[in-house]
Amino acid sequence: MCLNRYLITRRMVTNGDFMGTYINKDKVLVAVDCIIFGFDPQREVLQLLLIKRDFKPKKGRWSLMGGFMKKHEDLREAAVRVLTELTGLDNIYLEQLKTFGKIDRDPVERTVSVAYSALINTTEHDSGLINQYSARWFDISEVPDLIFDHDFMVKTAIKRLQYRASVQPIGFELLPEKFTMRQLQKLYEEIFNQKLDKRNFIKKINSLKVLEKLKEKDMTSSRKGSFLYRFNHQKYQEKLKAGFVFKV
Amino acid sequence: MCLNRYLITRRMVTNGDFMGTYINKDKVLVAVDCIIFGFDPQREVLQLLLIKRDFKPKKGRWSLMGGFMKKHEDLREAAVRVLTELTGLDNIYLEQLKTFGKIDRDPVERTVSVAYSALINTTEHDSGLINQYSARWFDISEVPDLIFDHDFMVKTAIKRLQYRASVQPIGFELLPEKFTMRQLQKLYEEIFNQKLDKRNFIKKINSLKVLEKLKEKDMTSSRKGSFLYRFNHQKYQEKLKAGFVFKV
DNA sequence: ATATAAAATGTAATTATTACATTTATTTAT
DNA sequence: ATAAATAAATGTAATAATTACATTTTATAT
Numbered sequence: 001m002c003l004n005r006y007l008i009t010r011r012m013v014t015n016g017d018f019m020g021t022y023i024n025k026d027k028v029l030v031a032v033d034c035i036i037f038g039f040d041p042q043r044e045v046l047q048l049l050l051i052k053r054d055f056k057p058k059k060g061r062w063s064l065m066g067g068f069m070k071k072h073e074d075l076r077e078a079a080v081r082v083l084t085e086l087t088g089l090d091n092i093y094l095e096q097l098k099t100f101g102k103i104d105r106d107p108v109e110r111t112v113s114v115a116y117s118a119l120i121n122t123t124e125h126d127s128g129l130i131n132q133y134s135a136r137w138f139d140i141s142e143v144p145d146l147i148f149d150h151d152f153m154v155k156t157a158i159k160r161l162q163y164r165a166s167v168q169p170i171g172f173e174l175l176p177e178k179f180t181m182r183q184l185q186k187l188y189e190e191i192f193n194q195k196l197d198k199r200n201f202i203k204k205i206n207s208l209k210v211l212e213k214l215k216e217k218d219m220t221s222s223r224k225g226s227f228l229y230r231f232n233h234q235k236y237q238e239k240l241k242a243g244f245v246f247k248v
Numbered sequence: 249m250c251l252n253r254y255l256i257t258r259r260m261v262t263n264g265d266f267m268g269t270y271i272n273k274d275k276v277l278v279a280v281d282c283i284i285f286g287f288d289p290q291r292e293v294l295q296l297l298l299i300k301r302d303f304k305p306k307k308g309r310w311s312l313m314g315g316f317m318k319k320h321e322d323l324r325e326a327a328v329r330v331l332t333e334l335t336g337l338d339n340i341y342l343e344q345l346k347t348f349g350k351i352d353r354d355p356v357e358r359t360v361s362v363a364y365s366a367l368i369n370t371t372e373h374d375s376g377l378i379n380q381y382s383a384r385w386f387d388i389s390e391v392p393d394l395i396f397d398h399d400f401m402v403k404t405a406i407k408r409l410q411y412r413a414s415v416q417p418i419g420f421e422l423l424p425e426k427f428t429m430r431q432l433q434k435l436y437e438e439i440f441n442q443k444l445d446k447r448n449f450i451k452k453i454n455s456l457k458v459l460e461k462l463k464e465k466d467m468t469s470s471r472k473g474s475f476l477y478r479f480n481h482q483k484y485q486e487k488l489k490a491g492f493v494f495k496v
Numbered sequence: 497a498t499a500t501a502a503a504a505t506g507t508a509a510t511t512a513t514t515a516c517a518t519t520t521a522t523t524t525a526t
Numbered sequence: 527a528t529a530a531a532t533a534a535a536t537g538t539a540a541t542a543a544t545t546a547c548a549t550t551t552t553a554t555a556t
Binding site for chain 3: 527528529530531532533534535536537538539540541542543544545546547548549550551552553554555556
Binding site for chain 1: 269270273274275276277278303316317318319320321322323324326344346347348349350351356357358360362
């Protein structure tokens with residue numbers, strides 16, 4: 001199990017060819033942990049998907065969904081696998097966040113954890129799987145204490161989300177296909193954790209020219225109803241190529 | 249060597265306590281690779297420090313300076329160790345960049361590599377150590393093909409440097425303590441890879457109010473000489489606390 | 497004294513951001 | 527049929543930030 005797959009021979013070693021580069025180096029577990037963001041378009045709150053551990057250590061505590069990278073698996077693939085396992089979704093927006101490598105971050109085994117940040121459209125995930133994992137959506141303002149260094153991972157992920165949302169149209173990953181301006185604004189308010197002026201926000205968004213206004217209205221929120229919008233991916237891609245920089 | 253330090257007993261396993269979480273998981277090598285940036289204030293070019301490998305694989309080829317994380321060492325500490333080994337410097341600006349985990353990125357062993365980006369003041373490093381490692385400074389425009397995925401790491405590091413330089417005063421990490429406005433401008437031009445307007449640049453930098461103009465002049469560049477400036481770390485820290493955001 | 501060469505300096509035009517209040521459209525209640 | 531209620535939709539003026547652009551100054555070398 002600990003033998004080298006790659007046949008490094010004694011000759012090569014004494015030869016100095018590998019200069020001890022690969023010999024006797026420590027191997028460790030590589031984990032992936034996923035910070036999964038969602039947005040409830042009804043309640044207009046940013047949320048985090050957490051699992052309740054039913055295994056040790058820290059059994060019964062809340063944590064990020066995670067897993068271990070296999071030897072014959074790409075790192076990113078491992079993160080995708082973990083996500084699909086929990087949500088039933090593939091084709092999720094997934095961004096590598098940061099790698100956490102303090103010696104004692106996991107009390108059981110030396111583990112380096114690569115954190116990935118995922119954005120999902122909460123209206124589409126598989127809630128059956130989520131129940132199976134005793135997982136739950138938490139409002140971002142009500143996230144409980146998490147195990148290990150997961151709190152810190154979440155903090156880091158929120159910062160990155162704020163940056164990312166300001167220079168890339170990732171907000172749309174979190175919304176249903178059709179959404180109202182109000183929902184979009186509330187989403188950004190949740191991400192940046194600050195109130196925005198309605199008129200200025202709409203002006204800004206419209207100036208980007210990457211949304212289409214639909215004929216349909218959402219009638220659940222008011223008597224008047226509010227028009228639905230859709231993100232035009234193609235338009236955005238064209239603008240990107242033309243050197244356009246999205247900036248909220 | 250492959251035994252578990254943490255005494256996971258048969259009881260615990262059959263108990264389902266660990267649910268197979270830590271048992272039989274693959275361990276891999278974790279490397280750190282350093283993208284080391286410098287700036288030659290005489291020639292006014294951004295540079296990269298590379299080593300010539302005198303060991304296999306890819307002996308004789310240029311690569312980033314790297315090493316393997318030890319089991320009983322923090323990840324970041326490993327990067328610091330590698331940097332100190334090559335430059336003799338500690339207290340280097342060091343930022344974790346990204347983790348690279350494609351299956352075959354290293355042909356010898358499954359290795360996940362955590363890339364770190366370092367900024368150093370080239371007037372201060374230990375050139376003896378650099379020679380010892382057959383290392384060399386390359387102008388950023390003349391970086392040779394590198395081994396493995398190191399080219400991609402460098403590309404990623406440059407993008408991050410551009411972002412970082414636009415929101416944090418990291419430019420000053422790359423300059424000697426005292427520098428001219430011209431050197432500062434040339435540094436930013438190198439980082440952003442575009443010409444900047446001299447008057448607008450100076451106006452911008454002055455408006456940040458984090459530099460002190462010294463009485464001294466640098467006389468090497470012109471007959472008139474140009475005033476030297478110094479970054480005031482304390483002033484910057486105070487402004488940071490007051491909610492100031494550095495932005496070039 | 498003059499030539500040289502980079503350093504130092506300012507202004508006007510354009511663009512982006514901010515602050516702020518009223519009217520409109522539809523449904524529900526009477 | 528009318529009125530009340532409620533969120534949606536809309537515009538403008540003031541301020542701040544960014545851009546484009548050319549001349550004068552200063553110390554040294556000749």
